[in-house]
Amino acid sequence: METTFLPLLVVLPMLAAFLIPLFAKLWQRSADLIANAVGAALLGLSVFGAVCLFTDSHAIVYRLGGWAPTLGITLVFDHLTALVAMAVNVVGFAALLFSVRYLDRYTGRWKFFALFMLVLAGLNGVTITGDLFNLFVFVEIAAVSSYALVAFGTDFDELEAGFKYMVIGEIGGIAVLLGIALLYAKASALNMAVVSQVMAELGHTPLFWFIVALFLVGFAVKMAMVPFHAWLPDAHPSAPAPVSALLSGVFIKVLGVYAMCRVMFNVFGLSRANAPVFFDLLLAFGVLSIVAGGLLAYAQKDYKRLLAYSSISQIGYILIGLGIGNYWAIVGALFHVLAHALSKGLLFLTSGSVEHATGTRDLDKLSGLEKKMPLTAWSYLLGSLSLAGVPPFAGFFSKFFVVIGAVQAKLYWLAILAALFSTVTLGYLVKVANSAFFSRKDRDPSAAHESPATMVLAMLALLVLTLVLGIGFKPALDQLVGPAAQVLLNGLGYARSVLGG
Amino acid sequence: MVALLACLLLVLIGLYAVVTKRNIIRIVIGFSLVEYAVNLFFALVGFKRDALPPIITDVAQTRNFVDPLPQALVLTAIVIGLATTALMLALAMRIYEKYRTFDITEIRRLRG
Numbered sequence: 001m002e003t004t005f006l007p008l009l010v011v012l013p014m015l016a017a018f019l020i021p022l023f024a025k026l027w028q029r030s031a032d033l034i035a036n037a038v039g040a041a042l043l044g045l046s047v048f049g050a051v052c053l054f055t056d057s058h059a060i061v062y063r064l065g066g067w068a069p070t071l072g073i074t075l076v077f078d079h080l081t082a083l084v085a086m087a088v089n090v091v092g093f094a095a096l097l098f099s100v101r102y103l104d105r106y107t108g109r110w111k112f113f114a115l116f117m118l119v120l121a122g123l124n125g126v127t128i129t130g131d132l133f134n135l136f137v138f139v140e141i142a143a144v145s146s147y148a149l150v151a152f153g154t155d156f157d158e159l160e161a162g163f164k165y166m167v168i169g170e171i172g173g174i175a176v177l178l179g180i181a182l183l184y185a186k187a188s189a190l191n192m193a194v195v196s197q198v199m200a201e202l203g204h205t206p207l208f209w210f211i212v213a214l215f216l217v218g219f220a221v222k223m224a225m226v227p228f229h230a231w232l233p234d235a236h237p238s239a240p241a242p243v244s245a246l247l248s249g250v251f252i253k254v255l256g257v258y259a260m261c262r263v264m265f266n267v268f269g270l271s272r273a274n275a276p277v278f279f280d281l282l283l284a285f286g287v288l289s290i291v292a293g294g295l296l297a298y299a300q301k302d303y304k305r306l307l308a309y310s311s312i313s314q315i316g317y318i319l320i321g322l323g324i325g326n327y328w329a330i331v332g333a334l335f336h337v338l339a340h341a342l343s344k345g346l347l348f349l350t351s352g353s354v355e356h357a358t359g360t361r362d363l364d365k366l367s368g369l370e371k372k373m374p375l376t377a378w379s380y381l382l383g384s385l386s387l388a389g390v391p392p393f394a395g396f397f398s399k400f401f402v403v404i405g406a407v408q409a410k411l412y413w414l415a416i417l418a419a420l421f422s423t424v425t426l427g428y429l430v431k432v433a434n435s436a437f438f439s440r441k442d443r444d445p446s447a448a449h450e451s452p453a454t455m456v457l458a459m460l461a462l463l464v465l466t467l468v469l470g471i472g473f474k475p476a477l478d479q480l481v482g483p484a485a486q487v488l489l490n491g492l493g494y495a496r497s498v499l500g501g
Numbered sequence: 502m503v504a505l506l507a508c509l510l511l512v513l514i515g516l517y518a519v520v521t522k523r524n525i526i527r528i529v530i531g532f533s534l535v536e537y538a539v540n541l542f543f544a545l546v547g548f549k550r551d552a553l554p555p556i557i558t559d560v561a562q563t564r565n566f567v568d569p570l571p572q573a574l575v576l577t578a579i580v581i582g583l584a585t586t587a588l589m590l591a592l593a594m595r596i597y598e599k600y601r602t603f604d605i606t607e608i609r610r611l612r613g
Contacts, residue, residue, distance in 0.1 A: 133574050140581045144588060151592055159596045160608050166592065167519065167528060170585055174535055177578060178512070181543040184571065 006062040006075045009124040017117035024110030031110040039093035046089045050082040076130035079483035087341040091249040095242035098458035118145035150239045161238035168231040172221030179214035193498040196267045223256020226288040237304035241352020248311045249345035266494035272325035286319030297428040303361040321402045329405025330485040336398035346383040346462040353451040366436040372448040377437040379459045384429035389422040394469040511538035525603045536582040547571035
């Protein structure tokens with residue numbers, strides 16, 4: 001009975017995306033109202049699902065139309081889903097709240113909210129689906145709407161970034177589709193649990209590795225790990241700020257990290273023990289992403305572009321956590337999914353707030369904003385401390401757990417590199433704080449002002465959650481992140497928990 | 502097997518167009534080619550020689566029938582392909598209105 005809430009996670013935003021254009025014709029502002037109501041409802045549903053899992057540790061499984069797994073599509077809500085779904089809907093709701101006033105300078109606001117709802121439908125769909133083709137469909141729903149949102153400003157930069165993003169993103173999507181076709185040819189099933197059982201019997205043939213490679217390329221493009229990252233520093237800054245917050249905060253993690261983890265760990269049953277090469281590859285990509293993203297971020301003069309490169313670097317931390325592959329490293333990676341979603345969402349919202357107030361994102365033109373917009377400035381500062389991994393904040397614990405994992409795996413150089421690059425992270429984030437907010441010279445006498453209440457509220461909400469996650473890391477670890485890591489380490493045990501028995 | 506390899510060849514031709522062509526419209530055409538090749542591959546996965554259409558009237562008689570699932574999936578994939586092609590062409594039109602060119606080497610305002 002209590003499983004019936006699962007399809008609502010997709011149905012509600014889909015319905016909203018359909019209703020918004022209808023009602024917006026009658027009353028412009030209804031778009032804001034519907035979108036925010038649905039955002040709040042989705043947040044409530046994902047929290048409800050997570051709370052259900054506290055008491056009953058089994059995965060919540062919903063069979064669409066009541067069909068048994070080989071024939072029908074199953075929706076699965078386990079601990080890993082709970083973690084990712086909460087991240088999606090928290091950042092999504094904050095971004096929606098922020099959009100209400102931020103969008104005043106754009107035309108066609110109902111189009112924005114309708115597309116935003118479709119992105120949320122796709123992201124939630126990816127997290128709860130238990131079927132491979134369904135996964136592809138939701139990935140494409142989220143991706144296609146996000147291409148449109150990146151190009152939403154329809155100016156030179158936005159169009160160029162949107163097209164570039166679309167070309168590279170679609171190559172990833174097609175790689176995944178080809179992988180699914182080959183997998184279906186081999187396993188004659190698409191349900192993840194059933195496929196995982198069939199693949200376990202087939203063993204690791206060359207074809208198996210070819211399929212793994214196709215999925216890896218597809219998801220690597222979506223998560224922008226370094227050799228596949230070219231689109232991200234163009235696309236994320238070009239989108240309107242709330243969309244950047246959603247894209248950088250959760251989009252790359254759901255379509256990239258979450259989908260990859262689910263397929264590699266739970267469907268293909270890869271683990272450090274049986275596929276060391278694959279995990280070494282993740283480590284190599286992770287190190288490349290941390291180093292290249294971190295160093296390139298230093299060189300940026302554009303507020304949002306700097307944050308975008310920082311996202312590439314932080315994805316690297318998640319990747320090395322997964323690549324090390326022991327319990328603490330995976331806990332660190334998943335904790336970072338949550339911590340980075342909150343703090344990077346917050347940082348991108350502050351960039352929107354600054355752009356809203358001053359009309360520019362150029363760090364050379366911004367200065368001394370702390371006096372005029374103190375709440376934005378301090379949100380930025382605390383958010384960036386969390387992202388860089390300064391002790392009482394959430395980002396510290398995720399990096400700390402990754403380092404513990406690296407030490408346990410006797411990869412000391414990796415532990416040192418992770419710690420070193422967290423100071424690099426602090427370096428480039430402080431650069432923004434210095435030049436935009438806390439510089440003494442007042443080169444910008446324009447009438448900058450604190451943003452409207454709803455925008456500040458959205459930023460403060462994310463800030464408070466970042467602080468809560470940092471101070472309350474122990475309950476978060478026990479109830480949310482630890483069990484989620486167990487889902488990944490459990491590997492093929494996923495099939496048993498979905499199919500029952 | 503030959504048909505499957507031919508699909509792979511089609512994918513590679515399409516990718517070649519996407520990677521090397523400078524004209525945006527040709528890139529979109531390359532994409533359509535890749536999409537159709539993957540869809541064709543998926544449809545062929547379910548194909549069996551001398552098999553019956555998958556319309557089951559009497560369960561006892563029908564043993565050797567074509568797998569209907571890939572066809573249903575390919576229909577979905579075609580619709581997704583339609584959406585991506587439409588959006589790509591829409592972007593191409595807006596880019597042309599702004600830049601007055603389809604040449605991607607001249608559409609480079611974003612750097613490093």
